[in-house]
Structure formats: structure tokens, C-alpha cells
Amino acid sequence: DQQVKQNSPSLSVQEGRISILNCDYTNSMFDYFLWYKKYPAEGPTFLISISSIKDKNEDGRFTVFLNKSAKHLSLHIVPSQPGDSAVYFCAAGGRGSNYKLTFGKGTLLTVNP
Amino acid sequence: DGGITQSPKYLFRKEGQNVTLSCEQNLNHDAMYWYRQDPGQGLRLIYYSQIVNDFQKGDIAEGYSVSREKKESFPLTVTSAQKNPTAFYLCASSIEAAIPGLAGGRTDTQYFGPGTRLTVL
Numbered sequence: 001d002q003q004v005k006q007n008s009p010s011l012s013v014q015e016g017r018i019s020i021l022n023c024d025y026t027n028s029m030f031d032y033f034l035w036y037k038k039y040p041a042e043g044p045t046f047l048i049s050i051s052s053i054k055d056k057n058e059d060g061r062f063t064v065f066l067n068k069s070a071k072h073l074s075l076h077i078v079p080s081q082p083g084d085s086a087v088y089f090c091a092a093g094g095r096g097s098n099y100k101l102t103f104g105k106g107t108l109l110t111v112n113p
Numbered sequence: 114d115g116g117i118t119q120s121p122k123y124l125f126r127k128e129g130q131n132v133t134l135s136c137e138q139n140l141n142h143d144a145m146y147w148y149r150q151d152p153g154q155g156l157r158l159i160y161y162s163q164i165v166n167d168f169q170k171g172d173i174a175e176g177y178s179v180s181r182e183k184k185e186s187f188p189l190t191v192t193s194a195q196k197n198p199t200a201f202y203l204c205a206s207s208i209e210a211a212i213p214g215l216a217g218g219r220t221d222t223q224y225f226g227p228g229t230r231l232t233v234l
């Protein structure tokens with residue numbers, strides 16, 4: 001049973017436009033959410049996180065939005081750059097997972113010049 | 114500089130052999146984790162350790178073993194009992210791991226090493 005779902009395996013956007021990556025979760029006990037970026041054959045790099053007491057967190061070009069009632073979060077990248085091309089993983093943790101992280105399967109973002 | 118190191122980057126072994134993957138961190142983190150990534154899959158937790166000399170099974174622990182004799186080190190052994198050992202293995206650490214059921218528990222951000230690609234021939 002997948003508790004964290006990234007329903008889009010891939011996304012393609014033009015350089016300079018907005019990239020929106022989506023993530024849904026089923027466990028209402030999750031209270032901490034993270035996004036990681038991963039290049040092939042490398043370890044994931046932490047991008048941004050949000051706790052359940054907030055609905056938005058911003059860091060430079062990256063903004064994460066959390067909609068608790070819909071159990072949905074999204075990552076916005078503005079403006080998108082070719083170097084953003086990577087796999088993006090959503091992860092969630094909290095009492096529902098004994099505070100361990102549960103990862104989605106990832107979305108491959110391709111930013112075209 | 115601080116970080117998590119995994120060695121080697123690529124590892125080849127013959128079927129039936131045990132192999133140990135190294136993971137070292139100098140971030141002074143209490144908690145360490147091992148994940149496995151397969152194509153088209155997310156990261157699946159193999160084992161984790163919240164403190165020295167203690168570790169727990171994750172979601173896919175069968176065929177693996179770990180030890181945590183030092184805070185800085187969390188080696189993973191892939192045994193011959195692991196049916197599909199070829200994969201990309203990732204080690205991670207976090208400042209501390211909350212104890213389930215303990216008041217004030219929380220989830221901490223995990224930071225990852227560069228990974229080891231294991232291929233069993």
C-alpha cells in the first residue's frame with residue numbers, strides 16, 4: 001500500500017517557465033514533508049521541507065505548498081532551469097510511520113532549453 | 114568538510130558471495146539509514162539505527178545485516194540470502210531519530226551519501 005504517491009512519472013517544461021511537481025499521501029498522521037532532487041547514480045539532495053503547521057514554505061526558486069485537507073503537496077520551481085532536470089522525490093514522515101520517512105516513486109523533470 | 118561517504122562507488126560480486134557496503138558520516142548525527150533504489154521505484158528502507166549498538170529492520174530487511182559499533186559508521190552486508198541484490202544502495206543520516214511513543218517525537222531531515230551501485234554477476 002503506497003502511502004506516498006507521485007502520480008506523474010515524468011514532466012517536461014520549457015526553461016524559464018514554472019515546474020509543478022505533485023505528491024499525494026494517505027496517512028493523516030504524517031506531519032513533516034520533504035522534497036529531494038536526485039541525479040542518476042548520485043544520492044538524493046535535500047531541497048526543501050514543510051511541517052504540517054504551515055501551508056507554504058519558500059526557498060529561493062523553490063516553494064512547497066501543503067494542503068492538509070486534500071492530503072496533497074506540491075513543489076513549484078520558478079523559473080525552471082536546465083540544471084533542474086532530475087528525478088524529484090517526495091517524502092513524508094510522522095507518527096504514522098514511526099517518524100521514519102516514506103518516499104514516493106519520483107517524478108523525472110526535464111527542463112528544455 | 115562534513116558529509117556522508119559511501120564506498121566503493123561501484124561494486125561487483127559473484128552470486129553466492131556476501132559483500133559489505135561502507136557508510137561513514139562526520140556530521141555527528143545519531144541516526145543512520147540504509148535504503149535501496151531500483152529502477153522506477155522509490156527508496157525502500159532496509160535497516161535503520163537510532164543510536165550506537167542498536168538497529169531495527171526496515172521494510173525489506175531480509176537478506177541483509179548491519180552493525181552500529183561506532184556513531185560514525187553503519188556498514189551494510191548483503192548476504193547470499195538476498196534474492197535480488199543488484200541495486201543502487203543509499204546510506205543516509207539524520208540529527209536524531211525520535212523514539213516512537215516518546216513525547217515530543219519528530220521526524221528529522223535525512224541527508225544522503227553518494228550511493229553504491231552493486232552488481233551481482
